[in-house]
Structures are given as structure tokens and as C-alpha cells.
Amino acid sequence: VRAAVLAAARELVAEQGYEPVSIEQIAARAGVHKTTVYRRWPTKARLVMDAVEDMSAERVPVPDTGALGSDLRRFSRAIVANLNTKGATALARALVAAAADSEELRASAAQFWRRRFGVAGEMVARAVERREIPADTDSDALIETLIGPLYVRVLLTDVAVDRRLADRVADVTAEAAKAGLFSR
């Protein structure tokens, strides 16, 4: 049931945008009763961001290859592959759009990003333990540098994201980290 509801939420928001979609519609698409959905998710914002988080966790796992450079390459390639799946760009744009008008969605989205940055930070923590990068490396700074060019293309310049870009952002970020440019 949970997977069906989350998939329905992602599809509907990608197709129609965030604002027009209702919990009733999501329940109908998933083939469950709306009270089942209301029981598990207090608000549409929480439901939709849960749906995004579920997809991210599944399609963009945090790798552990034993070295920062290869961890970041694997991670950025997974993000690129995810952004290139059907509906992903539409979903991202729809959420940025709706966050402009909804304080509640903005808060749920910010929380989603904090959790994702936290999970991705495990790569940074392991690199610190291996003494590849300085102990005072700011992992949020590293992650935002890694994903920045990907979202510039998807949200602003409308240029395709590909594996070459994934490798470049990983290499730029790993080198900057090693040079201490993300030290607090």
C-alpha cells in the first residue's frame, strides 16, 4: 500500500503540478481508500516529500567504495540517472514552483534536503576517518557543490545532464575537499 501511494503521488505531481493534486486523487490512483492515506500522512506536503524521499533512497543509495573520489562518482552518476528518468525533472520543477506559494511545502522540502544531506554526509565522514580530507570538512558545503551544476541544468538552463557531467562534478568536489576548500 505504502509503495503504491507514494508512486501515485510522484506520478500525479509530475503530471499536473503540486497545487491541483489532492489526497483523494492520490488515493484513487493508488487504488486505496482516502482514509488509509489520511491515517498515514497528516498533510499533502508530507506525503509528497515522503514520496520523493522514498524514490531518492531507492534510486540514489549512498555508496561505500573505500575512496571519496569513487564514492562521489557513483553517487553523482546515480543522481544523473535519476534525473533522467521519466517525470523526474517535471517533479523537481513542480516542487520548486509550489514551494514558492506554500510555507508548509517549503518546510517539508527543507527537511527532506536536510535528511538527504545528512545521509550523503556519511561519505564525507568515512573520507575524514580515512584521512583523505580534513577533519573540519563541512559536508553540506561539499554536497551542495556536487549537486549544484546538476540542478542548474535541470531547473535553469534546460541543458541535458549526462555521465560526463556527473564525473566532472564528482572530481571537482573531491579535489576541492582534499585541498581543504570545504573546511569550516
Added chain:
Amino acid sequence: VRAAVLAAARELVAEQGYEPVSIEQIAARAGVHKTTVYRRWPTKARLVMDAVEDMSAERVPVPDTGALGSDLRRFSRAIVANLNTKGATALARALVAAAADSEELRASAAQFWRRRFGVAGEMVARAVERREIPADTDSDALIETLIGPLYVRVLLTDVAVDRRLADRVADVTAEAAKAGLFSR
């Protein structure tokens, strides 16, 4: 007249979003007749992106300090200052939002970004001439790395952008360029 129309377009889109704003409303706010606006701008998409370009050119000029590192710091600080002016974040979000639904706005926005990347590329060309960075440096790659973390915060994570971030993105980008990480 031109400046008044462009300022009115920026204000209205920041306040209400792109979709609901009409050329008639923009003309009224600017205190000019709507035919004056239609004569100069064929579509709302072109008018609004012209308004954004006008603001960018004025508030974020491309510096020429004689060194890539200081050029990029001055440039990124100006972008941060611009993003921190009233309405700038709302305007950026509104345009990303509307681009999801409008092929025409998406095309005008992509054109705006190509021109801005071209102008910013002058810093890169001068750095190549000074032999600070390799001749085959991809200037678009450099610019998207510079602005990436700024727009991640403004559009996704809802974290404040400040001078410290501006300096960090400039330093990361300059060092990566010098290391040849943006070579084609």
C-alpha cells in the same frame, strides 16, 4: 519608459507569479499604454526575461580585476547581493515554476542563460589569455559550477546565501579551473 516597464514586470512576477500577470497589468503598473508595451515586446515571456536580463546586467556586471580568482569572487558576491534583494528569490522561483508549464518561457529563459553564460565567459577568456588556466577550459562548465551552490540554496534547501558562500564557490571554481578540471 523601458526601465519602468521592466521594473513593473519584475515586481509583478515576484508578487504574483508568472502565469497570472498580464501585459496589460505590467503596462498599468508602469503607467504606460499597453500598445507601447506590445510594440516593443512580442510576448510576455520575452518581456519578463528581458526584465531579468536588464536587472542582471545592472546588478551583476562582469568584473575585470586582472586575475581569475578575484574576478570570480567579485562576480559571485554580486550574485549573492542580487539574490538577497527584495523579491529576487520569489522571482527566480516563479520563473522556474512557470517554465514547467510554458515551452515559450522555457525557450526564452534558456536563451537568457546562454547570453549570461556568454558574458560571464569573458572572465574565463581573459584568464586563458593570461595563461592562468588551460586554453581548452569550458567556460559554461566553470560558470555552472560557480552558480550551482547558490541556486541549490535559493531553490531547493532554502538556506541563506552569504558572502562566505560567495567566496567559497569562487575559490573552488578558480582552483578547479587551474587544475584543468574544466578542460573539454
